[in-house]
Amino acid sequence: MMISPNRSFRSAARWSLAIVLTFGCVFLLHAQAPTAPRQTGTVKSISGSGFVMTTAGGQDLTVNVPSAAKVLIVPPGAKDLTAATAGSVTDVQTGDRALVTGSAGDAGTTVNASRVILMKSAALAETHAAEEAAWARGGGGIVKSVDPSAGNIEISSGLHTVTVTTTPATIVRRYSGNSVRFEDAVKSDLASVQPGDQLRVRGTRSADGTSIAADAIVAGTFKNYSGLLTAVDPAAGTVTLKDLTTKKVVTVTVTPNSDVRRLPPMAAQAVAARMHGGANGAPGGGAAGAAQRPAGGEGQQGAAAGARRAGMDLSQMLSRLPTETIAGLKPGDAVMIVATSPSAESTQSSAVTLLTGVEPILTAAPSGEGMTLTPWSVGSEPSMGEGAGPGR
Numbered sequence: 130m131m132i133s134p135n136r137s138f139r140s141a142a143r144w145s146l147a148i149v150l151t152f153g154c155v156f157l158l159h160a161q162a163p164t165a166p167r168q169t170g171t172v173k174s175i176s177g178s179g180f181v182m183t184t185a186g187g188q189d190l191t192v193n194v195p196s197a198a199k200v201l202i203v204p205p206g207a208k209d210l211t212a213a214t215a216g217s218v219t220d221v222q223t224g225d226r227a228l229v230t231g232s233a234g235d236a237g238t239t240v241n242a243s244r245v246i247l248m249k250s251a252a253l254a255e256t257h258a259a260e261e262a263a264w265a266r267g268g269g270g271i272v273k274s275v276d277p278s279a280g281n282i283e284i285s286s287g288l289h290t291v292t293v294t295t296t297p298a299t300i301v302r303r304y305s306g307n308s309v310r311f312e313d314a315v316k317s318d319l320a321s322v323q324p325g326d327q328l329r330v331r332g333t334r335s336a337d338g339t340s341i342a343a344d345a346i347v348a349g350t351f352k353n354y355s356g357l358l359t360a361v362d363p364a365a366g367t368v369t370l371k372d373l374t375t376k377k378v379v380t381v382t383v384t385p386n387s388d389v390r391r392l393p394p395m396a397a398q399a400v401a402a403r404m405h406g407g408a409n410g411a412p413g414g415g416a417a418g419a420a421q422r423p424a425g426g427e428g429q430q431g432a433a434a435g436a437r438r439a440g441m442d443l444s445q446m447l448s449r450l451p452t453e454t455i456a457g458l459k460p461g462d463a464v465m466i467v468a469t470s471p472s473a474e475s476t477q478s479s480a481v482t483l484l485t486g487v488e489p490i491l492t493a494a495p496s497g498e499g500m501t502l503t504p505w506s507v508g509s510e511p512s513m514g515e516g517a518g519p520g521r
Contacts, residue, residue, distance in 0.1 A: 180218075198231070200218060202215075202220060227245055230243055275324065301316070302346070314347055356463070390482065391457075397486055453485060467480070
């Protein structure tokens with residue numbers, strides 16, 4: 130069973146590697162005295178003479194902006210300040226990204242700004258929408274084969290095999306170690322992509338849909354689990370279940386970066402019904418429909434097709450589902466999880482996405498057969514430049 134980073138090609142409070150790189154470039158090209166504190170974060174609230182921003186580490190900082198401080202507004206993707214426009218503290222709004230340079234205040238959580246560089250939330254939202262559309266026009270799936278010399282990758286995407294063509298200019302990134310964040314994906318090459326990997330593609334799809342000319346891809350090796358939780362330990366940040374596919378008991382770490390979602394009952398029933406409907410979404414859901422289908426041949430193929438289509442539905446809706454926390458989970462809950470593959474850094478998987486409320490879906494596909502979801506939501510976070518890609 131393959132399920133999602135609605136991250137995630139996940140969350141509204143995280144930002145892509147490209148934004149970090151953008152601010153890093155601005156910082157390097159326009160650095161001040163090395164002793165001056167520099168902080169990057171998202172504006173949480175505003176006041177008449179400053180604002181509070183939350184850093185990537187989750188710390189809230191109070192930023193005082195005196196009248197002598199410079200406020201500059203830069204567009205998403207800017208690598209320096211040549212395109213910056215002058216602003217003022219009144220231009221700062223909740224959700225803006227800010228790079229603050231200044232001096233430490235009396236309190237450890239206060240900065241007296243000498244300069245504030247802003248990326249406006251509205252501009253970032255436009256970039257987000259454009260990036261989402263760009264990745265949606267590409268696609269994704271499970272890697273079937275790789276030919277590095279020809280620059281081609283064959284993927285299983287839904288019910289079809291798609292050829293992904295690359296060039297030396299194609300950006301290749303790969304999830305590293307036990308990380309669940311796209312920001313931690315490292316620059317890689319085609320030789321690192323292996324059969325069984327999950328792949329997301331940004332590029333131009335052919336008219337017949339059989340190939341994608343890729344300008345960027347991101348790949349990773351993930352584990353997919355489904356079943357009923359047997360233990361939940363919020364203090365340790367772990368959940369334990371018996372996986373329906375392998376019949377093994379597994380323990381998965383749920384980190385602050387894991388995307389935990391709850392599928393509402395009506396949505397779960399609708400997805401389960403689509404699974405029973407087969408390739409054309411035809412009627413015949415539920416136990417009665419299952420009993421009417423032959424045990425094999427066309428009926429079995431139709432059920433598998435319906436499961437794959439249902440998986441695609443879930444992939445698309447994940448970002449819109451209600452969020453959940455590990456504290457809201459309990460033994461007996463039905464879950465679907467996509468997690469990092471154990472590595473040299475960690476022998477235990479970390480959840481990329483955990484979806485609960487899936488009892489009807491597991492009843493419809495008790496072995497997880499055919500359920501294929503990508504580990505990323507398409508464009509769940511604003512992104513620009515080389516690091517442009519799916520969130521999570």
